[in-house]
Amino acid sequence: MIKFVIPAILIGISAALFFGFADPIYNEISGLKTQSAAYNQALSNSKQLEMERDRLTAKYNAIDQQNIQKLEKLLPDSVDNIRLILEIEKIAALYGMSIKDVKYNSKEENNASVGQRSGGGNISAGPYGIWNLQFSTNGTYDNFVRFLEGLEKNLRIVDVSSINFTAQDVPGLNSSVQRVYKYDITLKTYWLKS
Numbered sequence: 001m002i003k004f005v006i007p008a009i010l011i012g013i014s015a016a017l018f019f020g021f022a023d024p025i026y027n028e029i030s031g032l033k034t035q036s037a038a039y040n041q042a043l044s045n046s047k048q049l050e051m052e053r054d055r056l057t058a059k060y061n062a063i064d065q066q067n068i069q070k071l072e073k074l075l076p077d078s079v080d081n082i083r084l085i086l087e088i089e090k091i092a093a094l095y096g097m098s099i100k101d102v103k104y105n106s107k108e109e110n111n112a113s114v115g116q117r118s119g120g121g122n123i124s125a126g127p128y129g130i131w132n133l134q135f136s137t138n139g140t141y142d143n144f145v146r147f148l149e150g151l152e153k154n155l156r157i158v159d160v161s162s163i164n165f166t167a168q169d170v171p172g173l174n175s176s177v178q179r180v181y182k183y184d185i186t187l188k189t190y191w192l193k194s
Helices: 002-062 065-074 081-093 141-153
Strands: 100-103 128-139 158-171 177-192
Touching (some): 081 128, 141 158
Antiparallel strands (some): 158 177
16 A cells, blocks of 8 residues: 555646646646747837838938928928918019919917927818918009919918909009009918828
8 A cells, every 4th residue: 555655646746746836837837938039029120120220210311301392391390481472472573563462361380299399271181281371462463363373383382262353453564554453362381290
């Protein structure tokens, strides 16, 4: 009987050691291996992201600085309403016209995201904002058409929403009468949200 009791006790002790110490340690090691695999995957993803970042940075740095400035003018990261009005005034001046009665909704300016300079108009919820601007100008029809062509060729994206005009006869040279129009223009411009 002793022959059977000692092996049974040893088997019981070894089973208790296995289930008491070895099995929890084995489970902990398995969990650590799984966690290690997840960390290795995250490290691999991080290295891939770093390589992609470096590739994109090199690609960005290869772009000519003047082209970057043109892109920033095309779709700026803020409304920069003063610069836009000055650009429009400069285009109008080329054709003997001046910008007057500039209007925009300054209340909407406070609704723009913090850190973004903005003007009035509609602030969209998408990746870009829309800013409405209204102004008036006077000039002949031919000069006005050239002014619109100048706006069209300008790098800053603007959409003319509406044009209202009224005619005026103005005395010209040699006692002739020249027809001049007053144009009320509403346009939209866009800016990229950060």
